[in-house]
Amino acid sequence: MGRKVRLKRLSRKLKAKRPQPRRIRNSLLRHKLLRTMTEKIKNLLLRTITGVIFVAVMAGCILLGNIPFTLLFAVITGLSVWEFCRVVNRREDVEVNGVICTVVGVYLFLAMSGFCSNITPSGVFMPYLLSVVYLMISELYLKSPHALNNWAFTMMSQMYVALPFALLNVLAFQPDAASSIGVVYNTMLPLSVFIFLWVSDSGAYCFGTLLGRHKLFPRISPHKSWEGSIGGGIVALAVSQIFARFEQLLSPMEWLGLAFVVVLFGTWGDLVESLFKRQLQIKDSGSFLPGHGGMLDRFDSSLMAIPAAVIYLYTRMLL
Numbered sequence: 001m002g003r004k005v006r007l008k009r010l011s012r013k014l015k016a017k018r019p020q021p022r023r024i025r026n027s028l029l030r031h032k033l034l035r036t037m038t039e040k041i042k043n044l045l046l047r048t049i050t051g052v053i054f055v056a057v058m059a060g061c062i063l064l065g066n067i068p069f070t071l072l073f074a075v076i077t078g079l080s081v082w083e084f085c086r087v088v089n090r091r092e093d094v095e096v097n098g099v100i101c102t103v104v105g106v107y108l109f110l111a112m113s114g115f116c117s118n119i120t121p122s123g124v125f126m127p128y129l130l131s132v133v134y135l136m137i138s139e140l141y142l143k144s145p146h147a148l149n150n151w152a153f154t155m156m157s158q159m160y161v162a163l164p165f166a167l168l169n170v171l172a173f174q175p176d177a178a179s180s181i182g183v184v185y186n187t188m189l190p191l192s193v194f195i196f197l198w199v200s201d202s203g204a205y206c207f208g209t210l211l212g213r214h215k216l217f218p219r220i221s222p223h224k225s226w227e228g229s230i231g232g233g234i235v236a237l238a239v240s241q242i243f244a245r246f247e248q249l250l251s252p253m254e255w256l257g258l259a260f261v262v263v264l265f266g267t268w269g270d271l272v273e274s275l276f277k278r279q280l281q282i283k284d285s286g287s288f289l290p291g292h293g294g295m296l297d298r299f300d301s302s303l304m305a306i307p308a309a310v311i312y313l314y315t316r317m318l319l
Helices: 002-017 022-064 066-088 098-116 122-137 147-166 168-172 188-211 226-246 252-280 295-299 302-318
Strands: 173-175 183-185 215-217 221-225
Touching: 022 066, 022 188, 066 098, 066 147, 066 168, 066 295, 098 122, 098 147, 098 168, 122 147, 147 168, 147 302, 168 173, 168 188, 168 302, 188 221, 188 226, 188 252, 188 302, 215 226, 221 226, 221 252, 226 252, 252 295, 252 302, 295 302
Parallel strands: none
Antiparallel strands: 173 183, 215 221
């Protein structure tokens, strides 16, 4: 009797070790593949919905007028500076005051808006300067062993994040002698910067997927290619001529130059943020925008493209 029991147990073990029939293996493989594809489709759908809403809100607030424009980008500035401070504070050797940096960054945007629209005098920047001085001096009394890091990242939150958004006001408010306040709100210049970046990103993705062979900057961003970047730039240059047709503020050649500058510095901005995240060993700066990551992930190109666009336009006026 005991021998029969042992034989049955041995038979069950042998059956358990026997390889699965091909039909079962194929079924499991199809199930796994289907599940993977479903997750990718869900992520793509989520990313698309978020992107459409994001573009609609951005374009809508810029086109609706100076008040929606100011309110939107004041909020974006605050969220971006706060996210930057939260990310860098993950390091053990950094203690940045996120609340003060965020308030100061939003104030800089509002002060720049008031100054560029001729509502407030240049003295509106005095509280901002005093706040920056306070952030420097306060480290004397906080007794932090990493004061140098705190200073560096505090100033970076203003120079790298808050200042580029504040400079959008320079693009939005253009001199106009016919206006009662001497300036007029122009929707096309700030909107064009973002549209050039958006179509460049889309074009770079398509061209890079189809033709990408040569890596653009493999040490920082291994997925970017020269073919994709050049293709995206060509798309942006083509779109610039649509602006030239409907907006006479710049000549067709000047619109081409603006698109080129925005795409070039936007690419560098993307790489700068990639290096920033690699140094901090993080994948995304946040999760505020589902499918896209954080605010810095969404505006990384803009943080370099906006100052470059301002410099380009002022250089054009001097020449």
